[in-house]
Amino acid sequence: MVQYIEKLSKEEVLNRIKKLADEIYNDFSSGNPSIKLAVRGNIKNIEYDEKRDIITLKEKIGSREFFNLGHVRRFMQTLLVASLAKKLVEKDKTASLREVYYQLKHTIPILNVNTIEEQEESDAVIEDLERAIKAIREQFHIKAEGRGAIYGDIYLRDKKRGDEWNCSKLGRGGWSIPSTIEDIEIGDVNADFVLVVEKEAMFDRLIEERFPEKQGAILITSKGQPPRGVRRLIHRLRKEKNLPVYVFTDGDPWGFYIYSVIKRGSMNLSQFSELLATPDVKFIGMTIDDIDEYDLRKKGAVIKLNQRDIKRINEIANYPWFKKSKDWQRQFRKMLDYGIKVEQDALAANSLEFVADTYLPDKLEHPEKILS
Amino acid sequence: MVQYIEKLSKEEVLNRIKKLADEIYNDFSSGNPSIKLAVRGNIKNIEYDEKRDIITLKEKIGSREFFNLGHVRRFMQTLLVASLAKKLVEKDKTASLREVYYQLKHTIPILNVNTIEEQEESDAVIEDLERAIKAIREQFHIKAEGRGAIYGDIYLRDKKRGDEWNCSKLGRGGWSIPSTIEDIEIGDVNADFVLVVEKEAMFDRLIEERFPEKQGAILITSKGQPPRGVRRLIHRLRKEKNLPVYVFTDGDPWGFYIYSVIKRGSMNLSQFSELLATPDVKFIGMTIDDIDEYDLRKKGAVIKLNQRDIKRINEIANYPWFKKSKDWQRQFRKMLDYGIKVEQDALAANSLEFVADTYLPDKLEHPEKILS
Numbered sequence: 001m002v003q004y005i006e007k008l009s010k011e012e013v014l015n016r017i018k019k020l021a022d023e024i025y026n027d028f029s030s031g032n033p034s035i036k037l038a039v040r041g042n043i044k045n046i047e048y049d050e051k052r053d054i055i056t057l058k059e060k061i062g063s064r065e066f067f068n069l070g071h072v073r074r075f076m077q078t079l080l081v082a083s084l085a086k087k088l089v090e091k092d093k094t095a096s097l098r099e100v101y102y103q104l105k106h107t108i109p110i111l112n113v114n115t116i117e118e119q120e121e122s123d124a125v126i127e128d129l130e131r132a133i134k135a136i137r138e139q140f141h142i143k144a145e146g147r148g149a150i151y152g153d154i155y156l157r158d159k160k161r162g163d164e165w166n167c168s169k170l171g172r173g174g175w176s177i178p179s180t181i182e183d184i185e186i187g188d189v190n191a192d193f194v195l196v197v198e199k200e201a202m203f204d205r206l207i208e209e210r211f212p213e214k215q216g217a218i219l220i221t222s223k224g225q226p227p228r229g230v231r232r233l234i235h236r237l238r239k240e241k242n243l244p245v246y247v248f249t250d251g252d253p254w255g256f257y258i259y260s261v262i263k264r265g266s267m268n269l270s271q272f273s274e275l276l277a278t279p280d281v282k283f284i285g286m287t288i289d290d291i292d293e294y295d296l297r298k299k300g301a302v303i304k305l306n307q308r309d310i311k312r313i314n315e316i317a318n319y320p321w322f323k324k325s326k327d328w329q330r331q332f333r334k335m336l337d338y339g340i341k342v343e344q345d346a347l348a349a350n351s352l353e354f355v356a357d358t359y360l361p362d363k364l365e366h367p368e369k370i371l372s
Numbered sequence: 373m374v375q376y377i378e379k380l381s382k383e384e385v386l387n388r389i390k391k392l393a394d395e396i397y398n399d400f401s402s403g404n405p406s407i408k409l410a411v412r413g414n415i416k417n418i419e420y421d422e423k424r425d426i427i428t429l430k431e432k433i434g435s436r437e438f439f440n441l442g443h444v445r446r447f448m449q450t451l452l453v454a455s456l457a458k459k460l461v462e463k464d465k466t467a468s469l470r471e472v473y474y475q476l477k478h479t480i481p482i483l484n485v486n487t488i489e490e491q492e493e494s495d496a497v498i499e500d501l502e503r504a505i506k507a508i509r510e511q512f513h514i515k516a517e518g519r520g521a522i523y524g525d526i527y528l529r530d531k532k533r534g535d536e537w538n539c540s541k542l543g544r545g546g547w548s549i550p551s552t553i554e555d556i557e558i559g560d561v562n563a564d565f566v567l568v569v570e571k572e573a574m575f576d577r578l579i580e581e582r583f584p585e586k587q588g589a590i591l592i593t594s595k596g597q598p599p600r601g602v603r604r605l606i607h608r609l610r611k612e613k614n615l616p617v618y619v620f621t622d623g624d625p626w627g628f629y630i631y632s633v634i635k636r637g638s639m640n641l642s643q644f645s646e647l648l649a650t651p652d653v654k655f656i657g658m659t660i661d662d663i664d665e666y667d668l669r670k671k672g673a674v675i676k677l678n679q680r681d682i683k684r685i686n687e688i689a690n691y692p693w694f695k696k697s698k699d700w701q702r703q704f705r706k707m708l709d710y711g712i713k714v715e716q717d718a719l720a721a722n723s724l725e726f727v728a729d730t731y732l733p734d735k736l737e738h739p740e741k742i743l744s
Contacts, residue, residue: 098715098720099573145573147548149548171535176548178576201471208465349474
């Protein structure tokens, strides 16, 4: 079976789509046309690959069958998406999920039925195609929305346009990371590590403090749960440039899960962990230990847990990759014991400069305070 | 009384804060210390300045009094924020709303009361300070979150850092517009107009189609209701470079209101319209007429109005600035008659290139199709 690979040439993507079409076409002679694809990820059919420390999808293959009333609509839609993907790759165009929806939606004459009703339908079928031909949708030129930003002494190049720029020479805005970065080449990097920051405001703070220059860091903001373009960029920075990557989030279950997704992939995209996850990223904070260490409770800089937080803590504490770690279990327990969480912005309770001049340098000098 | 002005020097901002403090200090001898400030904007106390075509705040002055149990907490908080603002400007630092919250929050000894409980409190007080010294918070170095992006043949310069870059030489990502652009200088622009696009995906589409190069456009994405940095940049591009500005949104009440906010300012920030609004922007689409003209209904590329849409249409149709316009009333009526709205992405129902090669050029060539 075809495999996910980092760089899929245009020809290879087209071959995979064509192979899918050929298989279906041949199936017609056997009387049972079907599309084979890995079953979608959820907590039940994902696997936690402990050795590689990423989430993967169980090798459970499902199929959409043409002669099955429950499947035929999805079957037809998959062919529509595959056909559009082929055109996109051939024409070297990129379409958003919403554009794909509008491009494929039409009313079938005589039957008077719409090919697609809601965008959720086309989104799901795009994911089917990803699993059927083992390519991420960026590789067949379909992209989601969502931008991050990157700042630091790194050259990037847009292969198609030939532009090259240094991400530390764009003022404090940095470069806006689009939702697909498949055409971006990573050039020279003059930095010792990558720091992924959950919040935009913290990204701005660190730039203002000249943290990247002082510490030799490339900064990336994930803006909460990172868009796919950001995840791909982190993955590629680690893989192509061999830079250590630290993740800096809020000290709450949502922040911890952002770290987990960057590191090990997410459940519903578990089939792509190899292209999106970065197993050896490390967690630089906030931890619940920080609350004590930096006296944040007395300063009123912590937030009480609500019911939703507590539920989520118990949930993620039970994910196998968090469960096996004594360090993480300690954090979860302590968060529940204290009944509080802490935001990365809370470090401003000390001073605005504190995070850049004290907190992060202190962690970097004491690797034992860094979780993994 | 002090006035809002475009460029406030560091000294001028500090003077205004000091003047406020002096006034309060002197009030103590008269026995009634108070802070005077314009009453906050809502539909009742804003004014629609028809001649200038912007929303302004009625000249209704309120005050927060020290010897008033209902006011004293807010009074104290305003002094805290003013004091922090002074430090920020002196130290040339910028703080986010969340950082301000954490910086000012502490427990008052003996009383055992927190200076600030929730961020909503400090946010509101920051707006008080804006109205008390007539400066936007960006001018005293406090900023919200929210980034847009800009692409096109325009040089920007970060005054503080000395970096200069061309926003068409950064690949397809463009430049990430931070939430405050007070230190950004606008250099040479080689373009005929500015196009503000509601959705990120449409911004990407137009870049992919090389619309900016072909049509001489600067593209900005507002990402829905534009962050303040984006509104300031549009305002300054119009003012400093005298470029015509077109706004391109969905054809629904939310899109129409995005246009309105860019053009005339928003109600709750009506006191700053002169710095944030751009009265002579024009609306290039989507209109309800487009549905007929481009046959979008037959293609199934329209969406039924829901109750919330209908309520919102009736609401904004009654705002004085929309009410006076026959053209806009026609759009609202037609939307209600048809019972449908239309997204900008819907143009993809024709082809991906359609928006760049046909729709926008057609509108630009037929100014009578452009609303204002």
